[in-house]
Structure formats: C-alpha cells, structure tokens
C-alpha cells in the first residue's frame with residue numbers, strides 16, 4: 001500500500017491550511033510518495049532507537065551522587081532509624097541506593113528529580129544542620145502520602161513498604177526523636 005491510498009493524508013492536508021503543500025513526513029519531491037508503510041515504520045523505529053541512544057548521553061541523572069553524611073537526627077532508637085532507612089532513605093538521605101534502571105534515561109531523569117526534590121524537603125543525612133520539613137514527616141506518614149505510591153509500583157522497592165504496625169512504630173519513633181514534632185525539642189526553637 002502506498003501513502004496515496006491512505007485517506008488520512010487527505011485529512012492532514014486539511015488541518016494545515018497555511019501550508020497545504022506540506023504533507024506527512026515532509027514529502028516534497030516526486031517519487032517520495034511511493035515509500036511503503038513498512039519502510040516508514042522502519043525509519044520511525046530507527047528514529048526512536050537513535051533518540052533513545054541520544055537520551056543516554058544526557059549527563060543529568062547519571063552522576064548518582066551521594067554527598068557526605070553530615071549529621072543524622074538523634075534517633076530515638078535504632079529500630080526507628082532502620083524503618084526510616086527502609087521507607088525513606090532512597091529519596092531523603094545521602095545514602096541513596098540507585099537501582100540498575102536508574103541508569104537508563106528517561107527513568108534516570110525522573111529518579112534524579114525525585115531524589116533532588118526529596119532531599120531538598122527533608123534530608124536525614126544533613127538533619128543536624130537543616131531539618132527541612134521534618135515537622136511534616138509524621139503527618140505525611142500517617143496520611144499515607146509518603147513514601148509516594150509510585151515508589152512501589154511494579155513490585156519495586158518491596159522492602160520499603162511498611163506494614164500498618166511498622167508505620168505506627170515509625171510514627172512513634174519519629175515523635176520520640178528530637179526535631180520531628182512541632183517545636184520538637186531541637187532546643188533552638190521558640191522559648192524552650
């Protein structure tokens with residue numbers, strides 16, 4: 001079948017009244033019209049592959065940096081820390097575990113973006129100097145907003161999924177850890 005048989009190309013010409021001579025795939029010269037669908041599909045496929053290849057060259061998201069740990073919270077217990085490590089540390093610490101697919105664009109870009117954003121809001125590894133939005137931690141946990149649900153899609157990060165009991169345990173642990181409740185005993189807040 002040639003492209004001329006395709007009623008769709010007629011429609012396309014209608015959609016672009018300002019450039020009626022421009023048809024699909026920029027066909028101009030004579031002869032080009034006989035390109036078969038299969039060949040076009042082949043070119044499109046090659047184009048996608050080339051694009052995919054180019055995406056891998058973009059430096060963003062490839063560094064997988066884990067800056068130094070400068071000061072963790074004064075955890076109420078090691079259990080609390082362990083739970084936080086499991087459920088939160090990939091995005092809220094400088095001890096991120098980067099899975100293999102985080103090497104592959106565009107997933108690597110999304111991962112990097114979530115980690116950058118997560119760290120900027122709350123970074124357990126730099127807690128001593130910047131508690132960020134730690135005071136929200138109990139709330140987002142209780143409301144089930146964190147960890148974000150996309151994190152465990154496709155059965156990924158299974159270990160980060162907390163049972164209801166573990167969630168309550170983490171909430172209690174955070175509440176007992178200085179800095180995670182309002183005015184929470186960091187000592188530097190208003191009048192305590």
Ligand code: HEC
Nearest residue numbers: 087088091114117118121122133136137140146147148151
């Ligand atoms: C997959 C990455 C990821 C994981 C895992 C994760 N977070 Fe987040 N977190 C984010 C991102 C991204 C943001 C900023 C954007 C937003 O608010 O949705 C954020 C924001 C926050 C905030 C700031 C308040 C807010 O709603 O913006 C708090 C507090 C927080 N997270 C706590 C936690 C806690 C506690 C855990 C573990 C139980 C956790 N997060 C697990 C990615 C993550």
